[in-house]
Amino acid sequence: MITDALLSKAQNWLKPLFDQNTQAAIQNLIDGPKEALEDAFYTSLAFGTGGMRGIMGVGDNRINKYTLGKATQGLSNHLKKEFSEESLSVVIAYDCRHQSDTLAQTVAEVFSANGIQVKLFSSLRPTPELSFAVRHLNCHCGIVLTASHNPPEYNGYKVYWQDGGQLVPPQDSAIIKEINSLDYQHIRFDPDHSLIERIDHEVDQAFIKASLSAVPKHASNKDRSALGVVFTPLHGTSVTMIPPVLAAAGFEHVHIVQEQATPDGNFPTVSSPNPEEPQALQMAMDQALEFGADLVIGTDPDCDRLGIAVRNNQGELTLLNGNQAMVIKTHFLLDRLPVDQKNKKSFIASTIVSTPMMRLLADDFGVDYKEGLTGFKWIAKMVKDFPEQNFIGGGEESFGYMVGDFVRDKDAVTASLLICEIAAYLNGNGSSVWDYLQEIYQRYGYFEEALISQVKKGRQGAEEIKAIMTAFREQPPKSIAGSPVIKIEDYQDQKVFDVTTNQQTPIDLPASNVLIFYTENGAKIAARPSGTEPKIKYYISVTAATKAALSPQIESIKKDLNLI
Numbered sequence: 307m308i309t310d311a312l313l314s315k316a317q318n319w320l321k322p323l324f325d326q327n328t329q330a331a332i333q334n335l336i337d338g339p340k341e342a343l344e345d346a347f348y349t350s351l352a353f354g355t356g357g358m359r360g361i362m363g364v365g366d367n368r369i370n371k372y373t374l375g376k377a378t379q380g381l382s383n384h385l386k387k388e389f390s391e392e393s394l395s396v397v398i399a400y401d402c403r404h405q406s407d408t409l410a411q412t413v414a415e416v417f418s419a420n421g422i423q424v425k426l427f428s429s430l431r432p433t434p435e436l437s438f439a440v441r442h443l444n445c446h447c448g449i450v451l452t453a454s455h456n457p458p459e460y461n462g463y464k465v466y467w468q469d470g471g472q473l474v475p476p477q478d479s480a481i482i483k484e485i486n487s488l489d490y491q492h493i494r495f496d497p498d499h500s501l502i503e504r505i506d507h508e509v510d511q512a513f514i515k516a517s518l519s520a521v522p523k524h525a526s527n528k529d530r531s532a533l534g535v536v537f538t539p540l541h542g543t544s545v546t547m548i549p550p551v552l553a554a555a556g557f558e559h560v561h562i563v564q565e566q567a568t569p570d571g572n573f574p575t576v577s578s579p580n581p582e583e584p585q586a587l588q589m590a591m592d593q594a595l596e597f598g599a600d601l602v603i604g605t606d607p608d609c610d611r612l613g614i615a616v617r618n619n620q621g622e623l624t625l626l627n628g629n630q631a632m633v634i635k636t637h638f639l640l641d642r643l644p645v646d647q648k649n650k651k652s653f654i655a656s657t658i659v660s661t662p663m664m665r666l667l668a669d670d671f672g673v674d675y676k677e678g679l680t681g682f683k684w685i686a687k688m689v690k691d692f693p694e695q696n697f698i699g700g701g702e703e704s705f706g707y708m709v710g711d712f713v714r715d716k717d718a719v720t721a722s723l724l725i726c727e728i729a730a731y732l733n734g735n736g737s738s739v740w741d742y743l744q745e746i747y748q749r750y751g752y753f754e755e756a757l758i759s760q761v762k763k764g765r766q767g768a769e770e771i772k773a774i775m776t777a778f779r780e781q782p783p784k785s786i787a788g789s790p791v792i793k794i795e796d797y798q799d800q801k802v803f804d805v806t807t808n809q810q811t812p813i814d815l816p817a818s819n820v821l822i823f824y825t826e827n828g829a830k831i832a833a834r835p836s837g838t839e840p841k842i843k844y845y846i847s848v849t850a851a852t853k854a855a856l857s858p859q860i861e862s863i864k865k866d867l868n869l870i
Contacts, residue, residue: 308340315347315366323491324372331364348765353377353485357473359453359462359838362405371412375462375493377562378413378449380485382420382494384477385446397443397505399436400451401543401608402569403461406430408421410451413463415497428504430569432543432609434717435513439505440470441714443513452608455580456839458572470609470714471686475816480619510547515544517551517720520710521727522642529734532555534599535726537589540579541570542607547719557726558621561597563590573607582705582757584625585603591615591623601729601739605718609703609834610682614676614725616739622755629661629755629847630743633691634702634722637746638728639699639709640671650674655700658815658822659832659845664700666750673698679797679818680834682706686714686728703755703845753851754856758844758869761837771835771842778821778833787862789825831863844869 319332335343339561346365351358351373358377362369387393398414399405401793409431411805414424416748425443427436435452439832447467453460458637465473473481504636535552537560539545545567552560566575566589573579587604594602596614602615602623614631616626626634636654656664661667668675676696678684682702689697689711700705711723729739747753762770783791794803797820822832834844843865848859864870 308344309756310703312344312347312704316343317581319364319497326862328364328372329372331665339515346763353380353482357462357464359456359460361459362461362751369409369463372490372493374409374413374463375416375495376490376575377486378527379420379486379493380488381447381465381481382417382422383580384481384484385422386420388477389446392446393423394421395425395434395443395445397425397427397439397445397448398450399427399431399433399439399448401430402541402571403451403453403607403828404458405461406451406571408469409450409461409463413449414502415453415499416494418501419494419496420496421498422501422833426502426503427509428506430543430546431510432547432719434715434719435459435509435547436609437466437470437713437715437717438513438516439509440466440468442509442828443505444791448640448767450608450830453780454608454838455578455582455606455611457578460754462838469690472681472683472686472715474683481581488716491832497583502710504714510550513547513719516712517717517723518554518590520712520720521555521723522639523727524642525727525730528555529730530727531558533601533603533726533730533733533765534594535560535592535603536597536599537588537602537722538562538566538587538604538634539569539609540576540581540604540607541566541568541573543569544605544609544718544722545569547609548603548605548722549592551719552726555723555727557730559599561593561599563593565589579612583748587613587615587625591625594623598684601726603722603725606705609718610716612707612721612725616729618740622816624740626743627757628701628753629663629753630654631705631725632707633661633663633667633746634743634801635707635709635724636667636699638724640667640673643671643673643698648672650865651694652696652698654698655688655693657681657684657702658721658795658820660701660703660757661753661847662849663746663750663753667719669751670750676700677723679815680820681837682708682716684693689714701855703757731758746767747853752851752856754853754860755848756846756860756864758846758864759839759841760844760869761839761841763840767840771840774842775819775821775833781788782821783823783867786823786825786829787859787866789827789829791823792826793824794821795824829859829863831867 350366436450453462471854707721797818828849830847
């Protein structure tokens with residue numbers, strides 16, 4: 307329904323403040339189907355705790371030069387208040403998305419119009435390199451134009467602070483307040499081009515060197531050169547950085563999937579450029595079979611998520627899920643950690659919806675374990691908050707991993723180097739990545755995880771997701787798949803409810819719209835609305851004494867919760 311208030315919001319974009327192309331597009335929306343007009347204006351695209359992500363187009367609820375200009379103006383105002391006595395600088399990167407380059411230029415110009423020096427990458431670069439560049443160049447903040455693995459019609463605006471991590475409290479709420487206080491007329495679009503500097507080679511080389519230094523060398527040069535790898539960037543930015551890093555490390559047999567090697571915001575060969583989706587790596591797996599490769603790796607468009615396929619005991623290529631990949635990498639790092647570092651002065655980290663195995667690894671090796679909300683910004687915050695401790699590595703179930711602390715976000719470049727090093731070392735010692743995973747299961751117990759995402763688009767979808775979470779809170783399940791629920795964690799209310807004792811205890815983490823149910827038989831089921839896509843996600847983790855008992859448990863949970 308088009309209300310007078312919504313129509314007024316749209317008509318505001320017909321003022322001379324907005325360029326002629328924008329005005330024409332707005333008039334077409336007003337004259338066209340009402341659903342399109344409503345979706346472009348029913349809400350304002352929110353600057354969340356890490357930035358913005360949405361469909362590109364005109365309107366308050368879209369990614370465009372004005373919504374990003376307003377965010378950049380607010381960020382500029384905040385920087386001047388926060389660092390009033392300093393000469394300010396920011397670094398900006400962008401990925402292969404449509405309009406990413408032009409939007410990055412617009413953002414750079416708004417910063418420069420506010421007297422802030424800008425270091426702008428001359429062409430597309432991976433998100434982890436942007437995180438690295440913030441600290442390497444001693445900038446006050448960084449911006450990357452990316453929508454990660456979202457569909458082609460999306461773009462986004464991620465903000466990083468001085469430590470190289472994404473925004474966390476208290477900066478996030480202060481910046482959001484500043485942005486929300488502005489109108490479009492407050493945006494300064496009068497650039498000072500003398501303040502905009504193009505960067506590329508020097509930062510690239512520094513990033514490559516840091517990535518090589520972060521991964522411990524255990525494989526021989528012979529085993530590295532013998533490893534067969536098929537790599538796909540899925541039309542994204544990782545093609546600029548992963549091949550040179552692997553080559554510098556001595557991996558000579560890396561085959562790039564040529565059909566997916568050219569950066570392209572349409573992502574023409576995949577239905578979704580997300581390595582979490584098995585279909586996304588299918589072309590790479592087909593070529594790995596053709597070339598007899600040992601390993602398949604593939605990244606999302608901005609190169610922070612990594613998908614991996616390895617050969618099982620029958621020689622078949624098998625996709626690892628994010629939890630399995632995280633456990634393999636973490637165990638390898640811990641197992642080869644110097645003895646004097648295997649103590650509570652070192653730590654690994656993960657998130658509340660990831661596998662419980664990470665805590666078991668930490669306990670076994672005697673290191674500290676930290677757990678945060680979903681999103682790598684919380685792991686980066688741990689590194690910042692505990693400088694006296696040595697961060698070894700950490701990840702989350704959604705295919706993200708971070709090795710050491712030179713990057714303060716998930717980093718598919720260094721994670722790719724690490725899994726290649728692991729595979730080369732194991733192959734050279736008569737084992738394999740698959741065998742290594744089975745050994746880990748035999749040592750700590752068998753675990754299996756599943757992720758179910760339900761897409762709920764638009765205003766109606768948002769209301770449906772809200773209703774689902776409300777129903778879970780008001781009428782929580784007493785049992786799931788026949789096993790009694792014994793504990794409920796509600797991160798929105800920041801409370802843990804022990805069903806068996808009827809006791810409540812506080813959760814010492816920021817509020818977040820997440821519910822986790824634990825059952826008597828060791829299952830863990832989390833429900834969480836996505837912060838970046840119109841989805842509600844369900845994370846299921848089960849454990850059992852035998853591998854054969856895992857999948858039936860997951861299927862029973864899916865059926866009981868109507869997720870099939």
